[in-house]
Amino acid sequence: MPIGSHHSAAAGTDVWLTPPAILAALGGAESFDLDPCAPLDRPWDMARQHYTIADNGLARPWHGRVWLNPPYSNNVIGRWMGRMAEHAHGIALIFARTETQVFHECVWRAADALLFMERRLHFHDAAGTRAKANAGAPSVFCAYGADDADRLAASGIPGAFVPLRLRSLIFGFASVGSWVDEVLKVMQRAGAAVR
Ligand SMILES: C[S@@+](CC[C@H](N)C(=O)[O-])C[C@H]1O[C@@H](n2cnc3c(N)ncnc32)[C@H](O)[C@@H]1O
Numbered sequence: 205m206p207i208g209s210h211h212s213a214a215a216g217t218d219v220w221l222t223p224p225a226i227l228a229a230l231g232g233a234e235s236f237d238l239d240p241c242a243p244l245d246r247p248w249d250m251a252r253q254h255y256t257i258a259d260n261g262l263a264r265p266w267h268g269r270v271w272l273n274p275p276y277s278n279n280v281i282g283r284w285m286g287r288m289a290e291h292a293h294g295i296a297l298i299f300a301r302t303e304t305q306v307f308h309e310c311v312w313r314a315a316d317a318l319l320f321m322e323r324r325l326h327f328h329d330a331a332g333t334r335a336k337a338n339a340g341a342p343s344v345f346c347a348y349g350a351d352d353a354d355r356l357a358a359s360g361i362p363g364a365f366v367p368l369r370l371r372s373l374i375f376g377f378a379s380v381g382s383w384v385d386e387v388l389k390v391m392q393r394a395g396a397a398v399r
Contacts, residue, residue, distance in 0.1 A: 218275035219243050220327035222250060222297060223334070227271070229359040230295060230345075237268025238294075241275060241284065247332030262287060269352070270294030282306040289314035292348045295356060300344040315346040316369045317353035322362040354384070 221243065227233055233249040240261030242254035251271050255261035262283055270291055274284035281298070282305075288296050289310040300320055301307055311318070324338035345361070347353040350369075357365050367387070 217330070218277060219330040220273075220276070220335070220339075221247070221329070221332065222271075222273045223326065223328060224248055226297070226325075226361065229361050230271075231355055233271075235269065236271040236294065238266055239271045239273075240264065240266055240287075241272070243330055245330070247328070247330075266291045268293065272296040274298065282310070285310035288346075288348060293352070294348055295352050296346040296348070297343060298346065299339070300342040302344075311344075311346050312368070315348055316350060316367070317347040317356055318366045318368065319345040319347075319356050319359070319361060320364045320366065321345070322364070 227236075227250060230236075233251055236251035238253045238255070239250035240255045242250055242256050242261075244256045244258060246254065250273075255264050266287065270288065271294060272284060272288050274281055274296070276299070285296065285298065285306050286309070288294065292314070296315075298311075302312075321343045324341070325343045326335050326338050328334050345356055345359075345363075347356040353367060353369075357367075
């Protein structure tokens with residue numbers, strides 16, 4: 205089964221916008237350098253720079269911290285997530301289809317941390333109006349890079365935070381002051397060799 209299909213199949217559109225409160229919790233639009241798949245007419249910014257379908261964000265160079273809430277059509281999600289895994293800097297918001305090949309290749313094997321959302325998201329339509337119905341499937345945030353993993357952990361978005369690359373995260377942090385401290389303490393108590 206493909207990673208996501210609900211939106212496009214049910215509503216005939218790929219334009220399901222991230223709630224502004226979610227972007228704010230992750231640092232705000234100004235903290236993201238690029239949204240490679242933004243709507244043609246956007247009610248608000250998602251990042252400093254946007255590519256739309258007119259630019260074809262898959263054919264353009266990606267740079268900096270990327271915000272990715274990709275088109276959910278069955279045949280393209282893998283290309284977007286493959287690109288994100290390769291770019292390895294930013295946060296993706298997708299459906300938690302954890303068993304799919306795309307999820308295994310581009311998330312389980314590539315992301316640094318996940319946050320499985322409690323309850324279901326209500327996206328916004330192209331005009332910026334909050335959808336009455338929820339997304340119809342569980343959502344997960346996928347962080348690529350140690351900094352984005354930490355931002356995700358500190359976001360306050362309700363859900364379960366799951367670090368995936370513990371070692372690289374812990375050793376990658378010169379100054380710790382977050383959940384990493386807590387993990388280090390637990391590891392030290394358990395007698396792990398933490399250098
Ligand atoms: C699920 S919406 C997310 C919009 C926005 N990224 C956000 O987070 O609110 C996916 C968007 O991707 C756009 N899109 C579809 N194909 C695209 C392409 N090849 N290049 C850039 N954008 C594309 C659609 O127009 C749609 O606005």
